[in-house]
Structure formats: C-alpha cells, structure tokens
Amino acid sequence: MKLDLLAIGVHPDDVELSCSGTLINEIKRGKKAGILDLTQGELGTRGTIETRYAEAAKAAEIMGVHVRANLKMRDGFFRNDEEHQLKLIQAIRTYQPEVVLANALDDRHPDHGRAGQLIATACFLAGLTKIETKDVNGNQQQRWRPKYVLHYLQDWYHEPDLLVDISDVFEQRMEAIKAYSTQFFNTVNGHEGPQTYISSPDFLDSVTGRARMMGKRIGVKYAEGFISEKKIGISNLDALLQVET
Template sequence: MKTDILAFGVHPDDVELGCSGTLIAAVAQGKKVAVVDLTRGELGTRGTAETRDIEAANAAKAMGIHARENLAMPDGFFQKDEANTRKVIAAIRKYKPEIVLCNAPEDRHPDHGRSSELVADAAFLSGLRKIKTEYEGKEQEHWRPSYVFHYIQDRYLKPDFLFDISDTYEQKIKAVLCYTTQFNTTDASEPATYISNPDFLDVIKARALMFGKRIGVKYAEGYLTTKMIGVKSFDAFIQQVT
C-alpha cells in the first residue's frame, strides 16, 4: 500500500497519545495512513501482549487508519542494530510514505528515544538502493520519505510546529481509551501506574489545550523536525487566519 503518512510507535498506544489527532485529521482529508508498532508492549505493568494486540486493533478502527502492524521487537530490550534497522526499512519501503511520524528523541520512557533514532536512521537508509530488503519473497524498491517528524508525548519539548486537532480531539481520546487495561481505570486487580489513573486524561487535555493556545485554536499536537520546512506562498498562513 502506498501511504501518505506512516506513524511509528515503540509501544502500542504511543501513536494514540502522541499523534492520533493528526492521523485522524489526515484520514478525513483523504490521506492514506498506516501505523507500525515496534513492540507489543509486553513489559507494561498492566495487561498482556495479547490484550495490547486487541486494544491496538480497536484503536486502529477508532482512528480510521488504513493499516496497522507490529514488528514484535523485544519491549525494553530492542537495540538499534542492523536486524532491527532492516525491519524498519522494510516497513518504510512497504508503505512508501511521504511523511514518517515517530517518537520524540528523548522522553520519560527510554524506549522512546532509542526508537526515535532507529526510525529516523532507517528512514534515511531506506533510500539507499544498495541496501537490499524483501517483502513476501520479492525485493523491495528503495524509498526515502520527504520528512521525519517526531511527536511530543510525555515530557515537554518545545515544538518546531503545531498541528491543529480541534476537530479530532474527541476522536483521539476515544482511540486512547481503547486501551482499557492502560488508561482511565480503577481496576485494582493489577498495580496502579502513572497512566492508569483517570486524572492522566487531564494531562493529555492540558497539553493539547496549551499547544492549541499557542496557535489560536482549541487543541493541537506538537512536533519536532531536524529538516527545515519551506513554503512557496503565504497563502497557507492567510487561510489559517481567515
């Protein structure tokens, strides 16, 4: 499938927390969107890899995306090595995105920063024709996305740009809440976590409100980029104001 946007998350629910409002908006705009999770989140305090699989599938439906898959790297212990880099390269070549979204370069969970570097490097290497990968027994064509953007998740990082999700914020929260073992739960059968407390939803909302205020809208998601973004016309800015 040729996609416009391919979003990577190291754990199932990272994409929902960090950039699902953007993905939902892109789908509404007619874009093709896919998600690739690097691990099954099997080290999470609550739930299991199997429950996370189900929750991720439900969240994919809530977001309306066109495809989702999991590379099954070991949660917490995956390395930025050749084998894993090739897995990400193969995923990029499979979906041929114009834009890749991935975790922030540094965050509360150490997996996030490690995966960020892995995906960004793979996005570059995917464009080298001498690196050979296969999908379903056939050699893949080389492909390099135009941009790699890093979504801001837990820690506050100053964004390079903000994406208006005012129209999709409620659907974003529905996608997040598909992870019934992880969020908004008072189930005492498993230990409470940083994200399981219902108050954590207020943190998500506060971040979206804060980013939204910076650009004069209700809700927004923040992104980092190492590649400078250029424009050919001021029309985009004028349309936003009007």
C-alpha cells in the same frame, strides 16, 4: 499498500497518545494512513499481549487507519542496530509513506528516545540503493525515503517546530486513547492491577491539558506538536494564510 502517512510507535498506545488527532485529520482529508508498532508492549505492567492487540485494533478502527502492523521487536531490549534497522527499512519500503510520524528523540521512557533515533536512521537508510531488502514475497524492494520525519511530543516537553490543529477531532482522538482500557483509568476497570504512572485519572487530564496548551499557542482549542530535524519550507506565503491564528 502505499500510504501518505505512517505513524510509528514503539509501544501500542504511543501513537494514540501523541499524534492520533493528526492522523484522524489527514484520514478525513482523504489521505491513506497507517500505524506501525515496533513492539507488542509486553513489558507493560497492566494487561497482556493479547489485550494490547485487541485494544490496538479497536483504537485503529476508531481512528479509521487503513493498516496497522507490528514488527514484534523486543520491548525494552531492541536496539538501533543493523538488524533492527533492516527490519524497519523493509516496512518503510513496503508502505512508501510521504511522511513518517515518530517517537520523541528524548523522553522519560528510554524506549521512546531509542525508537525515535531508530526510526530516523531507518528512514534515511531506506533511501540508499545499495542497502538491499526483500518484500514478504521475496522480491527486491526499491529504495524509498519519506519526505519528512516528524517526531511527536510524549511525556517530556520539547519546543515544537510544528503545531497541528486537532480541535475538530479531539473527542475522537480521546476515544481512541481510551480504547486501551487496561492501561488507563476508567469507570469500568477502575484501578484493576498495579497502579502505574499512566493509570491514574490525573494522567488523562494531563493529556487534555497538553493539547489545550499546544492549541493556545496557535489560537485554537486543541493541537498536537511535532519536532522536525529537517527544516520545513513552503513554496509561497499562501500556505501561511490557510492557518487561522
């Protein structure tokens, strides 16, 4: 399936926490969007691989994404090397996204930055003809390079290059995040399992606070921020006039 937009996260829930509002927006505009999880989140303190798959499926349904897949790289131990790059190149060439949303390039969790670099590298290499990969049926794949790789903001703050208004879909976004009931505090599970950085009630408050802060920057209620290593150009100034500030 060719996608307009592919959101890639190293852990199930990275996409929901960081760019699910943008995904939902684009899906509502008729775009085809998917999620690719690099690992199964097996090193997470709370929950299991099985519960993470169930939660990821529920979140995907809430967002309305067209496909969700998992590359089953080793949580915590994957590398930005040839083996992992080729695996990701194959997926990029399979889905042929115009835009990729990727992990932050530098963040509190070392997996995030390493994944952000891996995704950026693989997106570039996927456009090189002489790197050969095959699809699941053994057919030679054609080269494909996304037009943009946008890195979403995660735990650490970085000055965004692009802000997307998600005010109209914010509640749906939060519903998708809360699908990960083993990871975050909720009135049903409470504090079952060890307390973690993300399992306190304050963590979800901070997620809302970040979206409010980003929204304030562009004069809307809620927004998500992205960093682009490639300069973003427009063909005419009418594109600016479509954004209310």
